[in-house]
Amino acid sequence: MFTLYNASAGSGKTTHLVIEYLTLCFRDIEKYRNILAITFTNNATAEMKQRIVETLTVFAFQKYEQFNGSQKAIFDKIKNNLQLNNAEIEKKANLLLENILYDYANFSISTIDSFFQRIIRSFALDLGLNLNFNIKIQLDEFYTQAIDTLLNRISSENKELSDRVLEVVKIKMEETGNWNVEKELLNFLPIIYNERAYQPLKAFEDVSASELHEESKKLFATINEIKNNILHLAEEGNRCIKNLSDQSNDFHYGKNGIFGWFEKIIASDGKNVKVGANITKAIEEKGAFTKNGMDVQSGDFEKLSSLVYTIIEESNKLNSQLNISKNLKLLLLLVDLKKIMDEIKMRDNLFYLSETNAKIFDNIKDEETPYIFEKLGNRYGYFFIDEFQDTSKMQWENLLPLLKNALSQHYYPFPDETGKVILFGDMKQAIYRFRNGDASLFKELSTADGYKKIINPNDKNCEQYDLQTLDTNYRSYKYVVDFNNRFFLFLKSLQEDEKVKFPLAEEYYRAVEQKIGNESGTGFVSIQFKTEEEEYLNKKVREAVDDAISKGFSYKEIAILTRGNDLGSQLGQLLTKKSIPVISADSLLLASSDKVNVVISTLQILANRENKIAILFIIQHLLRQDISNIPPAAWEDSYNFLLETFKKQGINFNPKSLIKLPLYSLVSEICRIFNFSQADAYIAEFLETIFQFENNKGKELFQLLHWWEEEKGNLSLSSAEGMNAVTVSSIHKAKGLEYPIVILPIQSYKAQATQSSFWYKNEDEESVFPYYLINCTKQLEDTKFEEKYNEEMEISAIDQLNILYVAHTRAKKGLYIITGDKEESRGNYAKFLHLFINHETENSNFIFDEEKNKYWFGNKDFKNEKIAEDYKTDDPTLFSLSFTQFNFNQLITTSAVTLSEEQEMGIYVHNYLSQLQTFPQTAEEIEKIDFSAEDKIYIPAIKKALLKIVNDKNLAPYFSNDKSIRAYNEMTITNAHGELKRPDRIVFLENEVKVFDYKTGKELPVYQQQLDSYCQLLREMGYENVSGQIIYL
Structure with missing residues (x-):
């Protein structure tokens, strides 16, 4: 089926x-x-x-x-x-x-x-691979190797390759004034492994580099030939015009008409052939050719018309050839580089993912x-x-x-x-x-x-x-679904006279209208058009966050979705400066953590004591002062000043001892020196990263530091769940997700090609080029590539519409749209919204706030009254679980700590209870427990602790084995600052959440403070009626 x-x-x-x-x-x-x-x-x-x-x-x-x-x-x-x-x-x-x-x-x-x-x-x-091949995901280093190899092969013995490289350098110089082509080749190389390049590059394998090189020279010769022909025709046309009259006002439209047309072509060296309505009318109607009663013989008119048509035809040929030529030289080098990448793959026994x-x-x-x-x-x-x-x-x-x-x-x-x-x-x-x-x-x-x-x-x-x-939407509330239904049905139906249209929308958006599956809530949409305020976008995003908070939403229920990472980064920094916690691609990077950077700087100092930047960073951290306030002595003799600073602060920093440690031990010791807790999510993830590096990549400090510089932009926290923070994400990354509140700052709709280039199969049997790589630009109009260009633009229009659809449909309860000026040019998102609102003039669900230039759709006064219900869930993954891989060697080599018998007993009982999934309900059940041999010496203490729980009637409801009770032992929760909290037991009843912590020894105020912090964190996650209790064992 x-x-x-x-x-x-x-x-x-x-x-x-x-x-x-x-x-x-x-x-x-x-x-x-x-x-x-x-x-x-x-x-x-x-x-x-x-x-x-x-x-x-x-x-x-x-x-x-x-x-x-x-x-x-x-x-x-x-x-x-x-x-x-x-x-x-x-x-x-x-x-x-x-x-x-x-x-x-x-x-x-x-x-x-x-x-x-x-x-x-x-x-x-069977696929021709060695069994022990190494998979490579990131290819940047191999791209660099391939380019270096290519450039090293330039020599007098390899003249064809040298000529190809020099021709690319020449083109680069003409276009940018810069002869360095390495960056351009690096940007160009990933095309090799794009799926669309598979068939074309396969076809190039059957053609020799010499044949391609020779034909490319012929193509450029043809371009010059066509340009010369156009110039010759333009000069002849210009002579014909001047023979009729050398006064521009004797011709319709003067110099902007047929009189000046030929001269403009000559001035542009045959490249600028533009045929406007003035020219078309002049050559189609003899009477529209001249004015002032000047008589034009039929022969002259026909000759000029023929010249114009021939120039247009030749110009179309020229434009086609010019578009082919733009990537031709790079394409030849691409074929060379593909062969070198294959050589590297064979040499190093690699497989490119x-x-x-x-x-x-x-x-x-x-x-x-x-x-x-x-x-x-x-x-x-x-x-x-x-x-x-x-x-x-x-x-x-x-x-x-x-x-x-x-x-x-x-x-x-x-x-x-x-x-x-x-x-x-x-x-x-x-x-x-x-x-x-x-x-x-x-x-x-x-x-x-x-x-x-x-x-x-x-x-x-x-x-x-x-x-x-x-066709039923169970995610979004009533007015969010209704707004999206109306908006996308409207966009689907846009006609040519609206200056924007989506030719493929009828097929793609046939089933766009949805039924409302969530009738329990109303919801709202806010549309903010541009105002005259300074930093308008930043201000309106902040206002939207504040408005959502005022409606009863928490930070973690809000997502800001952007079209590009640059805007997302900008908004993330803005909110962070305003003390609003943020989860974003930038904020999740390990390199965004000051603590991680302190560790890295310390490693850099151990590798090179002359690294003044790293030393000053550590001094700044230790003194807690701005760089401008650091004493002059720190600049003059930085390393000794650093050692002295460590000494004054009572920190035992011994570089000679540290440098002898294995990597994981070294990083762990640096964390201990600076008192960085592994409960910090960034430090925990960083230690895990070091553990993996030491086991899989290398054991030397210089290897680690080199790898860090290469990869730090890709190393992030593996999870940010549980943090009470605003999510800032690209629309693409948000696909498949949902958020109670979505803020959508989109200034413009991009009417541009999704694919910047395409492969064009060459049907000319006399040509050795099987394919051409063509840039997808407006210059393809009136060329043989026009049909392919129009097809790409039609599909790209749908791509852009789909991005809007994905963005709009992430919202569950409320959608804030922040856009530009509704009067701006076509292809503008604000224009779409303005046209839509005008279309919905009879819809009473729209409310206009003229002072703020803002529209509301739905329930403007919506209040989020179901925070607890939304976030109380049977799903334990609401919490961010952490399973750390410990370095066993590190554990057994750590300095021994002597525990008293009482402390050891207390720790064992604490751990036993923390792992117990089913609690005995009576003293008889306690006696029936089948203890392990390992438990033997601790059995009396364990039984005593269990009896304390069994005999306390107030504790009984929280340690029952009833299936209706949800209880989690040592569940890790991540707070808004990325710190990990781990209560011993959390119990969820129908109208109550209870947190327990097991303690041994004396009652201390710090224990209660710790318990209070657990309870507060659960309240911030949306739970109500949260309380805690310490059970002293």
Whole structure:
């Protein structure tokens, strides 16, 4: 069965995916081994696995009344599909959960890249690879190597290559005045591994560099020939005009008409041939040629008309050749560089991750039943593909043999049924075409004819084809859905006379209107047009954040989505300066942490005591002074001043001892010296990074520092969940997510090509160039590339519309739009909104605030009254869990700390209770506990602590084993500053949250302060009625 889900934003796509998955598995508990679910990001993979396991856990261990809305919907649907009762579903869920957890390796949910990598690894020899190849993801260092190798090969013996490089240098000098081409080649090189370049570069392998070089010279000669011909024709036309009259006012439009046209062409060296309405009219109507009654003979008129038409024709040829020539010299070097990249790959036994799809495609494209898929075809008979609109053409071609095989086979224990292929997607959310996503696949498979053509030509009545449209929005509140319905229906219908239109919108946005699934709330949309205020955008974003807070939202419920990273970075810095906590790509970088930078600077000093910048940074940190206030002595003898500063502050800093330590031990010791706690999220992540580096990359300090400089822009906190902070993100990264409040600062709509260039197949049989690489610009109009250019612009218009759709549909309760001047030129987002509002003049849901130049749609006075409900969830991943990999050698070499017998006993009992999932309820149950041999000497103390809990009636409700109680031991919570907090036990009752901490020894005020901080953090997360209690053991 082939099923395609057309799932608009917020329509419960993941819910339906879980329904399909569990329905299949509940029919046969072993079936999960035969299912392959494919996603496009690691986060999506983790979310899908989590959702399935979480749903099974709830079905197995909770009562129906405790399910949330989504879980009830899944349960009811499965119950109806399979005609099962509640007890049967509970039993099956329990068994399936157990099977998956004990056989997790066969729980096959992965990204498409990971899946293809498994194939590469499994069939390395068949694919011509060594078994021990190294995968490389980042290729920048190899690009640099390739360019260096290319330039080093320039010599008198290698004249052709030298000529090619020198020609590129010459062009670079003419265009920019700079002869350095390395940067341009670095920017150009990634094209090699773009999927669209696979076929063209493959074709170039059959052509010698000499042939290409010779033809390129001919092409440039042809360009000069055409230019000379145009100049000759223009000069002849100019003579004809002057023979008629040398006075411009004897001709219509004077110098702006036919009189000055030929002269302008001559002045531009034949390159600037513009045919306006004045010229067209002059050569089409004899009477529009001249004025003042001047008589023009028919022969003269026909000759001038012929010259104009011939020049236009030659100009079109010239423009085509010029567009070919722009990348021609670079293209020749690209072919050279591709060969060098292959040499590096062979020399160092590498495999470039970006070649994965092409490598598989190369080996299966000519086979009807590819041998590398035989084992996989026997194992997997059920395929789920999420976000199908983002699948590339080559990825699809690689998957197709497996999918067709599944649809043609029968799998035990269903002898009368074939396998299943279930695709989930939405063309309106196709925003990754720049990464080769091809939504046309989804569009084609959305029709029965497309299904028969691509999947199963033999299914003439489409009995095995099922198209499901999910058209109810369960995510967003009423007015948010209503606004988006109206706005995108309006944009879809824009006509030519509105000066903007989306030619493909009718197909892509056919199912844009959604039903409202969340009737419980009203919601709102705010549209802020530009005002005359200074720093308008920054100010309005801050006002939107403040307004959301005033409506009862917390920082963590707010997201600011931007089109580009630059604006996001700017706004993140602005909010941070205003003391508003922010989570952004910049703020999550390890290099954004002052503490991490202190550690790195210390390492740099150990590597080079003359590193004055690093030394001054540490001095500044120690003295807590601005750099301008640091004493002069620090500048004169920085290193000795630093040592003296350490000494004065009582810090034992011994460089000779430190430098002898292994890397992880060294970094841990530096953290101890500066009193940096591992509870700090950045320090914890940094230590984990050092641990991984030491085990996988190198053990020398200079290696670490070099690697840090290369990679620090890519190293981030792995999770920021739980932080009460405003999220600042690009629209692309926000895809698939939802936020109670979205702030959308979009100043303009970009009417430009998504693809900056395209490959054009050369049909000229006499040419040795199989393809040309053409820049996609307006200059392609009136050339042989015009059709391709228009096609790209039409698809790009949809790309831009889809970005708006994704941005608008992330909001659950409120959407703040902050845009530019509504009177600005076409292609402007503000213009779209202004046209839309004018279209909705009769809609009473719009309220205009003239003073602020702002419109409100929906409930302007909306108040968020369900903070606690929104954030109280059965999902333990609300908290940021942390599992640290410890360096065992570091643990056993740490200086020993002598504990008293009482302290040791207390720590053991504390740890025992913290790991206990089920508590005894009576003294008799305590006596029946089967203690381990390791527990032996601590048993009396453990029993005493348990008896204290059992005998305290006030504690009983919080240590009950009732399934309705949700309790978590040592759950890690990350606060707004990235610090990790770990209460011993958190218990969630229906109307109360209770936090417990186990302590030994004397009662100290610091213990209560610690407990209070845990409670406050939970309150900030939206929980109500939170209290805490210390249990002294």
